[in-house]
Amino acid sequence: MKKRSFTIYRRIKISPEAFFDAISDPRKIKKWSGQKGTIRLRDGGKMSLFDGWVTGQVVEFVPDSRLVYSWKPPDWDEEIESLVEISIFPDVSALRIKLKHSGFPDDKSMLNHRSGWNEFFFDPLKNYFTGSE
Numbered sequence: 383m384k385k386r387s388f389t390i391y392r393r394i395k396i397s398p399e400a401f402f403d404a405i406s407d408p409r410k411i412k413k414w415s416g417q418k419g420t421i422r423l424r425d426g427g428k429m430s431l432f433d434g435w436v437t438g439q440v441v442e443f444v445p446d447s448r449l450v451y452s453w454k455p456p457d458w459d460e461e462i463e464s465l466v467e468i469s470i471f472p473d474v475s476a477l478r479i480k481l482k483h484s485g486f487p488d489d490k491s492m493l494n495h496r497s498g499w500n501e502f503f504f505d506p507l508k509n510y511f512t513g514s515e
Contacts (some may be wrong), residue, residue: 387484
């Protein structure tokens with residue numbers, strides 16, 4: 383079976399602490415995404431985003447550096463193992479963010495998720511921190 387994955391690189395003018403706080407605190411997730419969500423930032427912690435559309439479990443968390451969690455939408459077969467790996471790199475002018483998402487059941491799902499990460503995660507998160515719409 384073909385291992386499908388993609389990697390997205392983005393830059394946002396925030397601190398590592400602010401980034402992880404914004405993607406894990408339910409109140410802040412609601413503010414930037416408009417939907418319910420939470421990520422418990424500890425190994426084995428539960429993850430739920432987009433009003434519960436996707437769930438998973440934290441596989442690895444290294445404060446101010448790296449977060450890896452499983453990704454399971456309700457319409458995927460149980461044996462599909464999808465992982466989201468987020469690594470951050472503080473820079474003088476902005477936080478560099480690398481997101482790798484792997485383990486898609488087909489090419490269509492992979493392409494939909496690639497555009498979804500930009501549309502529903504990175505763009506709203508950046509707008510949240512810059513105050514733009």
